[in-house]
Amino acid sequence: MAVDFPVEIKNLRTTMGTVREVSDLDALRAQITDLEAQSAAPDLWDDPDKAQQVTSTLSRAKAELDRVENMDSRIEDLETLVEMGQEEDDAETLAEAEKELEAVKKAVGELEVRTLLSGEFDQREAVITIRAGAGGVDAADFAEMLMRMYLRWAERHGYPTKVMDTSYAEEAGLKSATFEVNVPYAYGNLAVEAGTHRLVRISPFDNQGRRQTSFAAVEVVPLIETTDAIEIPENELKIDVFRSSGPGGQSVNTTDSAVRMTHIPTGTVVSMQNEKSQIQNRAAALRVMQSRLLLLKKQEEDAQKKELAGDIKASWGDQMRSYVLHPYQMVKDLRTEHEVGKTDAVFDGDIDDFMEAGVRWKRAQEREKD
Known part of the structure; x- marks a missing residue:
């Protein structure tokens, strides 16, 4: 059965809208700004444990923001790939697009699962x-x-x-x-x-x-x-x-x-x-x-x-x-x-x-x- 790319891409964008809403990216950006200020403090490494906590938390927060923001461009790239394959009736390009679609769906699914983790202790180690x-x-x-x-x-x-x-x-x-x-x-x-x-x-x-x-x-x-x-x-x-x-x-x-x-x-x-x-x-x-x-x-x-x-x-x-x-x-x-x-x-x-x-x-x- 042929893949319905327009429907699949629309569903991905809908899911990502929910992910962005629940993730509160503005709060995440504010946290990154605050952590960057702390990491730039000249006396940061006077307390090695605190310094390690600040730098590792900053790294994870940036990675989390990048995961969400990069997913939008990845979906756009997928849409472009599909358009190229369909315009040129290129089976090889469409096969590549289908493979990428599955990869993107998996990645978006993982982000969606994160939004379901809303329990009191879910964010903990x-x-x-x-x-x-x-x-x-x-x-x-x-x-x-x-x-x-x-x-x-x-x-x-x-x-x-x-x-x-x-x-x-x-x-x-x-x-x-x-x-x-x-x-x-x-x-x-x-x-x-x-x-x-x-x-x-x-x-x-x-x-x-x-x-x-x-x-x-x-x-x-x-x-x-x-x-x-x-x-x-x-x-x-x-x-x-x-x-x-x-x-x-x-x-x-x-x-x-x-x-x-x-x-x-x-x-x-x-x-x-x-x-x-x-x-x-x-x-x-x-x-x-x-x-x-x-x-x-x-x-x-x-x-x-x-x-x-x-x-x-x-x-x-x-x-x-x-x-x-x-x-x-x-x-x-x-x-x-x-x-x-x-x-x-x-x-x-x-x-x-x-x-x-x-x-x-x-x-x-x-x-x-x-």
Whole structure:
């Protein structure tokens, strides 16, 4: 079926009109002007942490503005390409235009999804924790595969990440891992990844080559900011210190620098061992603890009935996405019904389509409740 270029281009322009309206480009330009003034201050680097924050925020704001503004010219270029192909009846040019149309539609769709991220914490950076569930060594291996998948996703987009804690399983894989994705809207995008993930494959750890089903739980919480940090009384925290360890129990640290922090009233536990000192690990653990308690407080205020991310069972009957490697290849989200057959690409971080479908699904669920 021939592509109806005029209709497709009209739809793109309509969507971009909505994107510009919601994005509030005037406010974004004002923010850039303010950040440029701050970055030009002669004493900026007297405070390296603040300077880094100003320069990185400025870079991201400029990139965000460019993405929106450049899309308009890209649509105009597409229209010109279509006109050239049609005037000269050039099939090769029209084929190129069709290919570009698909690329532009994908890019505009990504911008549109950003406009759907209007939740209270959606603009925040994110803290992701992955825990091995039912399935023994296969589950631990699956947890490590998921961690790599998310880190590769971030790497593909140029998003900075920071691994905060890794607890290795005895034979292979991870018992749990916690890491940050330090980019605006990381929480809004990644929140839809929270839940139980299920893997079906021929187990590489079974000498009889039997099929194994295993589970891993993904928790996503927004990274707190200094303005909303929750004060936690010291008597509500239990702090344990221990020696950091690498795979198989191999010592990677000769001092008791790792920290396990427990919030006694809620039973929330955070472990940190990837910083160089006990003081740094304690500060990192406190920040993640505050992030989790902030989300808990928000959920209680909203009287939400659903289970908290940390209460995910990671077992049968609780899964939100299946990764099947045998007897066929498929990754399917059980909420959105989005599925693909290229499992290797997914585990290599190609999960944008799943996140986009998840954000749209989540927004539709919220509209139904309103």
